[in-house]
Amino acid sequence: MIMSNFIFGRYLPGNSWIHKMSPQAKLLISFFFVLVIFLANNLISYAMLIVLILATIVLSGISISFFIKGIRPLLWLIIFTVLLQILFSSGGTPIFKWGIFSITDQSLINGGYIFIRFLLIIMMSTVLMLTTSPLALADGIQTLLKPLKRLHFPVDTLALMLSIALRFVPTLMDETQTIMNAQRARGVDFGSGSIKHRIKVAVPLLIPLFTGAITHAENLSTAMEARGFTDSEHRSKYRIYKWQKRDTISFLVYILVAVLVILVRK
Amino acid sequence: MDNTIKIDHLSHLYDDGSNNPVYALKDVTLTIKDNSYVSIIGHTGSGKSTLVQHINALLKPTTGELSVGDFKIEPKTSNKNLKKFRQHVGMVFQFPEKQLFEETVIKDIMFGPLNYGKSESVAEQLALEAMDLVGLDSKLAEKSPFDLSGGQKRRVAMAGVLAMQPEILILDEPTAGLDPKSHREIMDLIYRMHIDRQMTIILVTHQMDDVVQYSDQVVVMDHGEVVKVGNSTEIFNDPQWLIQHQLALPSNAEFAYRLSQAGYQVPGNLDNIWQLAKAIIEVGEVDHE
Numbered sequence: 001m002i003m004s005n006f007i008f009g010r011y012l013p014g015n016s017w018i019h020k021m022s023p024q025a026k027l028l029i030s031f032f033f034v035l036v037i038f039l040a041n042n043l044i045s046y047a048m049l050i051v052l053i054l055a056t057i058v059l060s061g062i063s064i065s066f067f068i069k070g071i072r073p074l075l076w077l078i079i080f081t082v083l084l085q086i087l088f089s090s091g092g093t094p095i096f097k098w099g100i101f102s103i104t105d106q107s108l109i110n111g112g113y114i115f116i117r118f119l120l121i122i123m124m125s126t127v128l129m130l131t132t133s134p135l136a137l138a139d140g141i142q143t144l145l146k147p148l149k150r151l152h153f154p155v156d157t158l159a160l161m162l163s164i165a166l167r168f169v170p171t172l173m174d175e176t177q178t179i180m181n182a183q184r185a186r187g188v189d190f191g192s193g194s195i196k197h198r199i200k201v202a203v204p205l206l207i208p209l210f211t212g213a214i215t216h217a218e219n220l221s222t223a224m225e226a227r228g229f230t231d232s233e234h235r236s237k238y239r240i241y242k243w244q245k246r247d248t249i250s251f252l253v254y255i256l257v258a259v260l261v262i263l264v265r266k
Numbered sequence: 267m268d269n270t271i272k273i274d275h276l277s278h279l280y281d282d283g284s285n286n287p288v289y290a291l292k293d294v295t296l297t298i299k300d301n302s303y304v305s306i307i308g309h310t311g312s313g314k315s316t317l318v319q320h321i322n323a324l325l326k327p328t329t330g331e332l333s334v335g336d337f338k339i340e341p342k343t344s345n346k347n348l349k350k351f352r353q354h355v356g357m358v359f360q361f362p363e364k365q366l367f368e369e370t371v372i373k374d375i376m377f378g379p380l381n382y383g384k385s386e387s388v389a390e391q392l393a394l395e396a397m398d399l400v401g402l403d404s405k406l407a408e409k410s411p412f413d414l415s416g417g418q419k420r421r422v423a424m425a426g427v428l429a430m431q432p433e434i435l436i437l438d439e440p441t442a443g444l445d446p447k448s449h450r451e452i453m454d455l456i457y458r459m460h461i462d463r464q465m466t467i468i469l470v471t472h473q474m475d476d477v478v479q480y481s482d483q484v485v486v487m488d489h490g491e492v493v494k495v496g497n498s499t500e501i502f503n504d505p506q507w508l509i510q511h512q513l514a515l516p517s518n519a520e521f522a523y524r525l526s527q528a529g530y531q532v533p534g535n536l537d538n539i540w541q542l543a544k545a546i547i548e549v550g551e552v553d554h555e
Contacts, residue, residue: 175364181324182365185357186426187381189349204377207367211412 010170011133016061017246018131023140025247029254030128036258037120045261046116052257053123060131070126071119078118086111134166139241157231164220172213179208269335269354269433269466271298271321276330278316278490290316292490293330298483303460303467305477305498308487309512314470315360317487318436321468322357323348334434353382356432360439362423363416371397371414371422372407378430389429396425400455417448424452428459434466435459441473449473453480474516478502479538486511518542525549 013019018026033053040046057067071078085107092106132140142159149155180190183204190201278291291313298304306314319325320332323339331340337351359365368374375393376386384392397404400421406414411422424440437456441449457480459465471477477484477498484501486494488511494501498516502508505515505523515523518539522532525546532545 178359179365181319182357182359182362184324185322185352185355185359186365186378186430187349187352192345204365204367208364212364 010130012062012066012130013133014061014131016059016131017250018056018060018127020244020246021131021250022241022243022247023132023136024143024241025140025243025251026128026132027137027140027144029251030124032251032254032258033124034121036254036261037117039258039265040261041113041265044264046113048257048260048264049120050116052254053120053127056127057123060127062127062130066130067123067126071122074118074122078115081118082111082115085114134169135163136239136241138163138166139237139239143241156235168213168216171216172209175212176205176209179205179212269300271296271434271466272333273297273317273320274331274333276320276327276332278320278325279328289490291320291327294490294492296485296492296495298466298468301460301464301466302483303457303469303481304483304485305469305471305481306485306487307471307474307477307513312487313490314487315438316490318357318438318468318470321434322355322436323351324357353430354432355434355436356427356430358424358427358435358437358440360442362427362440363411363419365423365426366411366419369410370408371402371411374411374422375426375429378426382430392429392431393425396429399428399459400425401451417444420444420448420452424455432465434468436468436470438470439472440469456480472514474502474514474519478516478518486513 033049037049040049057064086103087101087107089104089107089110092104092109094102094104095108096103128137138159141162142155145153145155145158183201184190186204188201188204189197190205191198193201273294273296276291276294277289280288280290294313294317306317308314316325320327320339321334326339326343327341329341331338333339334351334355337347337354339348339351366374368377372390372393375396376389379389379392380386394404394407397407402418402421402425406418411419414422420440427435435456440456441452444452453476456467456469460467460480467480469476469481481498484494484496484498485492486501493511502516502519505519508515514520518541522542522545525532530549532542532549
């Protein structure tokens with residue numbers, strides 16, 4: 001099935017160290033990791049980050065095939081960016097030149113680094129998505145955004161919107177599959193033919209999907225109001241994610257690697 | 267053309283990449299005769315929908331094969347040949363009104379025929395015929411399908427499938443959520459298509475009364491396997507077995523079963539209410555003597 005290629009919103013329940021971490025810690029570490037990726041600029045620093053992410057993946061107890069699948073939908077984006085980098089970056093000794101294109105040893109190395117950066121970021125966000133349930137994720141974001149409350153930023157409302165949006169990702173994906181099947185049964189050929197054809201066949205898919213989404217939203221708001229929902233402050237929570245010792249330990253490991261990266265970078 | 271459906275040791279594996287792939291269908295072998303009316307029953311998640319999606323080539327088997335007339339689908343069949351296959355097999359999904367998308371009712375119904383290469387005028391003719399078949403007033407043709415009532419939307423969606431003139435019609439709970447009157451009308455329509463146009467009907471349903479009333483053959487599924495095949499009398503004469511497989515009894519059989527639990531054995535074939543009434547009278551007479 002087409003939909004199973006998307007990693008987004010596909011939480012895999014588990015009992016690993018990573019699963020048990022609090023969502024706000026996982027979010028913070030992910031952001032931190034992305035920052036550190038941009039500090040790395042030579043082979044050893046990238047190697048250390050690769051080891052770190054592999055260790056994280058092993059610790060999450062999720063099979064590596066899932067991560068490879070997560071890359072597949074983004075493959076063309078990665079290839080395109082890497083090619084741009086290789087063909088248009090300047091500096092270094094030219095190996096090959098044709099018109100405005102030139103390939104130098106430096107551009108090849110840069111292309112390789114960009115590729116690794118993409119890979120690392122995708123791996124990290126995949127770990128985050130697969131080990132954290134959408135609701136926990138929304139909760140984590142809410143916790144991290146709490147300081148903004150002082151500026152009268154509607155953090156709670158935003159978190160609610162976010163958790164509803166995340167909650168409906170799998171529902172809408174199922175719906176997409178159903179509608180695709182129904183239109184295929186009526187003779188639509190998805191995923192083949194010219195670009196013009198592909199745009200044309202998106203219409204019988206997108207219109208039912210949108211009307212379905214609007215119906216869902218209407219029903220949900222009715223159900224919420226029927227159960228007395230008001231957008232008030234001081235909403236209590238069923239699950240409370242506290243910062244734990246394992247969060248601190250994990251963060252320290254990441255900081256340690258970050259320090260090492262800073263030390264070994266050129 | 268002969269449209270016998272032969273399913274041979276077909277299995278389907280839902281592999282979501284996790285460590286526990288699930289067999290949605292396990293070693294299903296089944297023959298559905300041309301021009302028959304088959305009901306597929308089984309509790310939720312028993313593999314009914316997965317099975318019928320194979321018959322329409324929306325899914326390909328993981329192992330085994332399936333053939334409809336001369337068309338054959340194996341795990342390695344290329345996707346290019348599937349469209350031709352689908353033309354002969356119409357499929358009405360659960361809540362088919364979800365598939366409506368065009369500006370007008372008539373355009374939506376014409377969508378299928380046009381996709382299968384019919385000309386604009388032929389498609390329109392087919393669409394108008396289909397509207398008449400499902401009992402939609404031709405005045406609705408230029409209306410937006412989104413302005414119609416739930417029951418009318420369902421009919422538009424069914425007309426969209428019938429306009430393709432399939433030889434085999436698959437219906438996945440076609441009357442779910444409809445009022446009793448619409449339910450009866452739609453079931454009558456399906457039966458008329460079966461009798462007048464010699465369509466093979468494959469009905470996935472939880473309505474056991476419909477199963478008894480219409481079908482020549484009943485297929486019971488459980489955990490992705492076909493556990494019993496027979497006519498409705500053979501299927502429904504063992505209440506205990508049905509309850510074990512989480513299936514309901516048709517009203518007549520339910521009534522007879524309750525009577526038997528109260529100490530009155532009502533024997534025989536209970537396909538319709540007249541047979542039941544007769545059987546009860548006979549039991550009463552025996553009691554009197």
